[in-house]
Amino acid sequence: xxxxxxxxxxxxxxxxxxxxxxxxxxxxxxxxxxxxxxxxxxxxxxxxxxxxxxxxxxxxxxxxxxxxxxxxxxxxxxxxxxxxx
Amino acid sequence: xxxxxxxxxxxxxxxxxxxxxxxxxxxxxxxxxxxxxxxxxxxxxxxxxxxxxxxxxxxxxxxxxxxxxxxxxxxxxxxxxxxxx
Numbered sequence: 001x002x003x004x005x006x007x008x009x010x011x012x013x014x015x016x017x018x019x020x021x022x023x024x025x026x027x028x029x030x031x032x033x034x035x036x037x038x039x040x041x042x043x044x045x046x047x048x049x050x051x052x053x054x055x056x057x058x059x060x061x062x063x064x065x066x067x068x069x070x071x072x073x074x075x076x077x078x079x080x081x082x083x084x085x
Numbered sequence: 086x087x088x089x090x091x092x093x094x095x096x097x098x099x100x101x102x103x104x105x106x107x108x109x110x111x112x113x114x115x116x117x118x119x120x121x122x123x124x125x126x127x128x129x130x131x132x133x134x135x136x137x138x139x140x141x142x143x144x145x146x147x148x149x150x151x152x153x154x155x156x157x158x159x160x161x162x163x164x165x166x167x168x169x170x
Contacts, residue, residue: 005139008135009135011132012133014132015128015129016129016136018128019125019132022122022125040107043103043104044104046100047096047097047099047100047101048101050096050100051097051101053090053097054094054147057090057093057094060143062139
């Protein structure tokens with residue numbers, strides 16, 4: 001059975017991951033990456049991968065889910081930035 | 086003694102929290118909040134507070150530190166948005 005705090009964690013995962021989506025959709029639609037900082041997204045991506053490793057170590061499903069998805073989304077933005085600069 | 090994975094977690098905490106700072110500095114300096122989405126920051130703030138609760142439950146220092154600081158920074162951006170809209 002999933003306990004109360006796992007639900008809190010999953011809710012947190014959904015909300016913070018979802019808050020990243022508008023940027024992804026906007027960049028995908030417009031291909032405009034002029035406002036994106038490559039340095040910031042590369043740093044952010046590295047940070048998220050470290051959170052993912054830490055989440056795997058803690059065996060935390062919310063952390064693994066949220067950071068795996070956010071890592072992929074930020075990698076997508078980095079690729080878009082490199083392709084359309 | 087702090088183990089290897091706690092260091093990974095603390096590094097993750099530093100990097101993702103730091104990647105939030107340029108927005109905070111820019112908003113503080115320019116007071117220009119026209120490009121900020123209030124809905125998104127309020128949702129993000131709620132998500133971060135839930136991560137903080139989850140991190141306290143897991144007794145994870147990196148999660149508590151990162152999310153406490155990020156919650157304060159995003160609350161600051163929300164207050165700036167409400168003050169300067």
